Amino acid sequence: MLSPQIFLASYILLSLSLLVAIFISALKESVSSTLKPAIFFFSAFAALIGVRSIEVGVDTASFYSWTPDRIILFTKEPLYWGLATIGKMLLGFTGSMLAVSTVAFYAYYQATKRVVLYSPDHTKPGANGSQGALLILLLAISSSDFLILNINQVRQGLAGALLCLAAINFFYKEKQFAIYMLLAPLAHTSALFFIPLIFIAKRFNSPAIPLCLLFISVIFWQTNAINSIIPYIPSEYIQGKLSVAIYQTALTSQTTLIIKTFLSASFILSLLFFIPSSKHNKQLFLYLYTIFSLTICASIFLLEFGEGANRVQRYACFFLPILICLAIEKLRPKKLAFGTAGCISFIYLILMILYPSTLGTIGVR
16 A cells, blocks of 8 residues: 555656656647557556555545444445445455545546547547547646545545536437436435536536626625525535535635635636637537536535535536647647646646645645
8 A cells, every 4th residue: 555655756657657648649640549548547547546545535544444334324325335345345445445446537537538539420539539538637637626536535536527427428418327427426415416517507508608607606605695595495414514614624714715716717717718619529518618617606606615615616627627628629739739738737736736735635744
């Protein structure tokens, strides 16, 4: 098992190797339809996270100790409980971590594959082929939310990957989307908040809708109107989850939470300048853009409550990397765009992973 220090070094080195692979892939003259490099890196990150020690992730030890004993995990989140328990029976702690990380990264790989490899008729590469898959992974692992969801809040990380796969399958009208959508809340109950957004985005995927909702959500936050709505929510459980402010403390201050949220909201505005020109990628982009925007708007609604805002907002980290990959179609020369996006992502990864709160989550003191 990898200690926090070795895990940190391995994460950075593997990310650097991924950046090099992006450069090599981008130098090719044609879009490659083979995903063997992507399969390797998705598998490598799943294995790296799976073989971490119990000190990596501040909640890791607690949930590992709870897995066989806490029947509440089975009744509320049986998918996570089942994977963790089977893994623990086979290989102990490492088996428990590997089981969850493997399923989560496999689901996210399948979502990525569906976006980058196939056009609607499955006859040619979709959004940037193999290099697109590699870039999506680098953008994802550069996100602090993605890292935290996979090493600490692993139940929601598993749910987020399944929801992303469900959304993309729903866009392509593939029936198995229902399976992934049903599985997500069985990994983490917060997925129940997110599922309606998948259907809403399909019906209202105009850029004007998210912009209007962004404006309305800021007004709701500033007027503190959400406090008057929560008492009318029929479920006391949901009321409690929304109103707990634990993550305001975890983020040091409410100011930090607000800054983080509005940095995410800035993507809602900036991505409008990079809507792909091809019909297929434009439709997919607008659909995922609407999901991402609705997620950020919902978190702004809940900014008064750290728990609600963070739980909803963290699902966005699965969709933003795919959006950026689709947006690169608009840029020329594409090789330079891929290289630049990869470099910026890696620099951000270094800054993110060396931030004191991230180091604390990893377990490096």
